[in-house]
Amino acid sequence: MSPRGRRGGRSRRDIGLGVLGVLLAFGVCEAVSRAGLVRRTYLPPASDVLARAARLAGDSAFLDGVGATVRAWALGLGLACVIAVPLGLLLGSVPVVDAAVRAIVEFLRPLPSVALIPLVSLLLGSGTGTEVTLVAYAAVWPVLFNTMYGLKESEPLAKDTLRAFGFGRAAVLLRVDLAGAAPFVAAGVRISASVALIVAVATELLSGFGEGLGIFIAQAQMATDGTRDVLAGVVWAGALGLVVNGVLVWGERRLFPWTPERREARS
Numbered sequence: 001m002s003p004r005g006r007r008g009g010r011s012r013r014d015i016g017l018g019v020l021g022v023l024l025a026f027g028v029c030e031a032v033s034r035a036g037l038v039r040r041t042y043l044p045p046a047s048d049v050l051a052r053a054a055r056l057a058g059d060s061a062f063l064d065g066v067g068a069t070v071r072a073w074a075l076g077l078g079l080a081c082v083i084a085v086p087l088g089l090l091l092g093s094v095p096v097v098d099a100a101v102r103a104i105v106e107f108l109r110p111l112p113s114v115a116l117i118p119l120v121s122l123l124l125g126s127g128t129g130t131e132v133t134l135v136a137y138a139a140v141w142p143v144l145f146n147t148m149y150g151l152k153e154s155e156p157l158a159k160d161t162l163r164a165f166g167f168g169r170a171a172v173l174l175r176v177d178l179a180g181a182a183p184f185v186a187a188g189v190r191i192s193a194s195v196a197l198i199v200a201v202a203t204e205l206l207s208g209f210g211e212g213l214g215i216f217i218a219q220a221q222m223a224t225d226g227t228r229d230v231l232a233g234v235v236w237a238g239a240l241g242l243v244v245n246g247v248l249v250w251g252e253r254r255l256f257p258w259t260p261e262r263r264e265a266r267s
């Protein structure tokens with residue numbers, strides 16, 4: 001069998017196993033609820049939840065809320081990339097600066113974004129700015145550290161060759177270091193995209209202001225027999241995350257086919 005055929009076979013097998021896992025989880029939840037092992041107010045049948053999630057696709061108010069969440073996610077992720085990539089290049093290429101700010105970075109990195117909701121809300125008020133700031137804060141770290149790590153994987157011979165031809169430090173950084181770190185930056189963006197979506201929904205859910213998917217889930221929690229709506233909102237959040245990850249993985253495969261992982265998949 002050709003490499004392309006083997007690669008297509010592995011891909012179809014992985015997709016098939018994923019679909020099988022989803023169907024198995026669906027069947028277990030449906031059976032547990034229908035059998036009365038758990039009260040339907042706590043765990044509605046999976047078919048009812050999926051039907052409700054499908055009906056929400058025709059609810060303009062709900063879709064507006066999803067759009068608000070996606071906008072905050074996109075703005076926060078974009079701001080994180082604008083901050084993290086140049087900062088990662090600086091810290092990864094200038095050891096003195098890295099040593100000077102390492103303690104600050106290690107202090108800030110473990111702080112959970114949701115714990116900063118009261119402080120950021122006090123400073124920026126209740127609105128999109130607060131959500132975007134918290135999303136950016138959470139998303140900046142994977143991109144930052146992946147950029148720094150990618151610089152360490154750049155090809156020394158290529159850098160020495162450019163220096164031999166009279167290229168300066170900035171040219172070497174842009175032509176070799178940044179190009180070599182690009183796959184790592186893309187991987188960091190993919191990780192940050194998932195983190196950013198989680199933080200966007202969680203910020204809306206915990207803060208209780210504005211509009212968005214998290215607000216829908218929070219309001220459903222307060223309603224009588226609102227568990228179905230809560231789970232339907234969770235289904236939408238999971239579907240958004242799956243779509244975002246799939247698009248970014250596809251983009252990585254198209255932009256960076258020379259990476260070891262892609263070459264191994266092609267062999």
